[in-house]
Amino acid sequence: MIEFLTLFLAVAWGERTVEVTVDPTVAAVEFRLNGTTRSRVEGPPWQANIQLGMPAPMELTAVAFDAAGAEIDRVSQRINFGPFLAEARLLLLREGDAPPTQARLIWETFDHRQPKRIEARFDGHKVRFQRTDEGALIAIPPHDNEFPHLLEAELEFRDKIRTRADLPFGGRYGDRVSSDLTAVPILLPDGMALPSPQDVAGWLQAHGKALPVFAVRQEPALLFIVRDNLLRQPLPISAEDKERLKKAPKGVTQQDDVYFQDTVPQLNQDGDRPTAIFGHELVRRAHKKAGMDFVIRHLGPKGSDSGEPQRLVDAMVAAGQGAAQSGRPRAVVLLIDPASDDASQIPPQHAAAYLKTLHIPTFVWSLGDGSRSATVAAFHQPGSDYGPTSAAQMLTALDRTLRRQVIVWLEGRHLPQDIRLSSSAPPGVLLP
DSSP states (O other): EEEEESOSSBOOSEEEEEEEEEETTEEEEEETTTEEEEEEEEESSSSSEEOOOOOOOOOEEEEETTTTTTTEEEEEEEEEOSSSSSEEEEEEOTTTTTTOOOEEEEEEEETTTOOOEEEEEETTEEOOEEEEEEEEEOOOOOOOOTTTTEEEEEEEOOGGEEEEEEEEEGGGGGTOOOOOOEEEEEEEEEOOOOHHHHHHHSSSEETTTOOOOOOOOOOOOEEEEEEEOOOOSSOOOOHHHHHHHHSSSOOOTTTTTEEEEEOOOOOOOOTSSSSSSSEEEEOOHHHHOOOOOHHHHHHHOOOOSSSOOOOHHHHHHHHHHHTTTOOSSSEEEEEOOOSSSOOOOOOHHHHHHHHHHHOOEEEESSSSSTOOOHHHHHHHOOBBSSSTOOHHHHHHHHHHHHHEEEEEEEEOOOOGGGEEEETSTTOOOOOO
């Protein structure tokens, strides 16, 4: 009865026009942002101007009413922490009461492209799939339906656009299938073993209530590097820091995914609207084998030939959204020359607050004196440092942060800014 015509598949802020399509039985539509009504429309065109403010995780809901004022349908979408240029869904294919043996994967993107890579997992293990005209069919291995299970799919499209779908079923879900899960990273104390969902129960809460835990995963990490295009290669470091790097950890493993985030947007989704789409480039595994110090000192993105100025802070925000929707341990690194020009539209303090809300650790490596740089100061966190001699310290802190991170899958849809650690969490457990 009601569907969004306006989709937010990139970071969005400021005032936005939101449009829906409805059937003839709808007499009014309310637009609600994080549960608060922002506009009510009682006739075509079924659209409203919504002020989003600075980038933050949000949920936009459109509620349809009939002529008697009764609610007849509603639809919601996540903004700034949901689908990133593309969206995918998983649907179980059931035959009577028997445990399902197949699931259908469907997807959509902002320009109707097809994925070049699909990876499906059942309870953390890769499973087979077959592409079809309607998407893909995923084979579900034999399993005990008395216990909960998690089916996952990751899709990668050209231009490094990625998305994923998650589908829990079985166990206490019975025949009810829910796709509403929220991934939250937590940092475990050194030496703590991976806890079970039962162990974590009660650790996280929202609005004073404990949040049900579906699964706890420790998977390869996802790292985004925002590198100032004006930095020359290799980045210079002191002789003392070179010695420290010999003893520093590599920072990433061969299983981790590392991306260079573009600092110039590929396109603005809505013309002059404050929305930008940034690409990112995967670092080859052969380069990662040499160590993270080699990657950040000697490599960089191809850059843009558009002639447009770079937008470092906006790129940090885009990297944060891409990292947050992955459901994996994550971090964002900023390599910057404080003297560089930055044409970003988002103030540094708002961008830093956005990444903090998403619980994404950030690390800064500044070439030159970054103490007077608003951008460096905004993203600076304990474990990173100002100046060009911080490579070993930053890599050690980065490695420790990625290895301590685990992902807690919570049941239901939750805004990340509402999630808190409760007093029942063990000492040393942290939200990034």
